[in-house]
Amino acid sequence: MTVGFQRGIFAHEAGLGTAAVAYGNTSGTHPAKDAIMSTLGVFITVHVICFLVAMCVLVTGVWQNGESSSALIISAYQTVFGRFAGIIITFLTINFGASVLISYAYIGRQCWEFLTNKRYILLDILCKER
Numbered sequence: 001m002t003v004g005f006q007r008g009i010f011a012h013e014a015g016l017g018t019a020a021v022a023y024g025n026t027s028g029t030h031p032a033k034d035a036i037m038s039t040l041g042v043f044i045t046v047h048v049i050c051f052l053v054a055m056c057v058l059v060t061g062v063w064q065n066g067e068s069s070s071a072l073i074i075s076a077y078q079t080v081f082g083r084f085a086g087i088i089i090t091f092l093t094i095n096f097g098a099s100v101l102i103s104y105a106y107i108g109r110q111c112w113e114f115l116t117n118k119r120y121i122l123l124d125i126l127c128k129e130r
Contacts, residue, residue, distance in 0.1 A: 018107055
């Protein structure tokens with residue numbers, strides 16, 4: 001249970017300040033709606049998705065086979081999807097990793113622009129987004 005709580009806490013970034021960077025750069029005119037959406041994102045990530053994955057592992061009975069992490073999820077998915085389970089989990093893991101890299105690159109750029117007062121941005125030469 002301790003490991004489950006630790007992973008549940010780190011499944012989202014509530015309170016770390018990264019959501020403020022993302023939502024602060026939107027063109028929304030209603031901060032309360034943005035706050036509700038960010039809260040809803042944490043709720044869906046932690047309570048809905050983690051619950052569904054846990055139920056998948058418990059219902060299939062693979063939690064007793066001694067595996068952990070992605071191997072445990074692949075074993076649970078193999079009961080339904082057969083040999084395609086590894087491909088599905090691999091695709092989802094790569095997709096998650098790419099989305100994390102892209103979002104942190106954006107957050108890092110926004111922080112760098114703030115710290116340097118929008119000077120020393122080498123990517124502006126390549127992107128010309130402004």
